[in-house]
Amino acid sequence: MRLATWNVNSIRARVERTVAFAVREHIDVLAMQEIKCTPEQFPYAEFEEAGYFVSAHGFNQWNGVAIASREPITDVEHAFPGMPGFAKGHNGPDAPQEARAIGATIGGVKVWSLYVPNGRSLNDPHYFYKLDWLSALADYTRSTLEANPDLPMALVGDYNIAPTDEDNGDPTVVVGATTHVSPPEREAFAALEQAGLKDVVRPLVPTGFTYWDYKQLRFPRNEGMRIDFILGSHRLADNVTGAQIHRNERKGEIPSDHVPVVVDLDLTGPDDDDRPMVF
């Protein structure tokens, strides 16, 4: 299975380019973030003509997540258990949820497409929402993998965190001054690893950014950030055979500000026992 994640920054603005990439790179499962539309507005036809099923989740022009897959998508969820919501100046389990997570089972793999809240600034309610959201995601991960330690599970998407100093090349993003690099955010990311997940791209692609701001010639200057990740349970991580960050997708006509991150999984190995694997 070839699995990809991509913050597309509006699927309606970029459907042609998105599908072309998926076809050209033989992507089996594409997790998208920031589709910026409702399911009713999603351009399904272009995906279906290319042989993909799609499950989309969105409430309005903000956020929105989706999964496209060559194999059927089952057991779709529109939030992970305990996912907090957000409204102006108000976050927590009683606030309305946003469209930032879609989960499904595909070919025996539990896949989550995640769009972690941005945080906006270090004293903004959105920042505390971001930390709460990540804490709840770690709780979900821990309890899921305690109940089923051998579950092949991928939590992929735009985490809006640069885990190391080398993951930030944007001179306006500074520890102590902005989001994405603050110690609490980095601790929240590390907690996901402590809950049983591994960054399955980093060992194969140790350097490189996944996002460059549109402003101030960030891409030509290569002043980007590494904030899009594919995190996997041990069962997933043990079966990765390749990984790529498709930097060239930041070039050309109307690019997203993010590029696709891809992993190849061989889930038909000797320790696969009796689990049905489609790919």
Add this chain to the structure above:
DNA sequence: ATGTCACGTACAACGTGA
């Protein structure tokens, strides 16, 4: 110079979010 985008509202230019 938040020197760029995308979307909604409303039909021009601004507000919102990133």
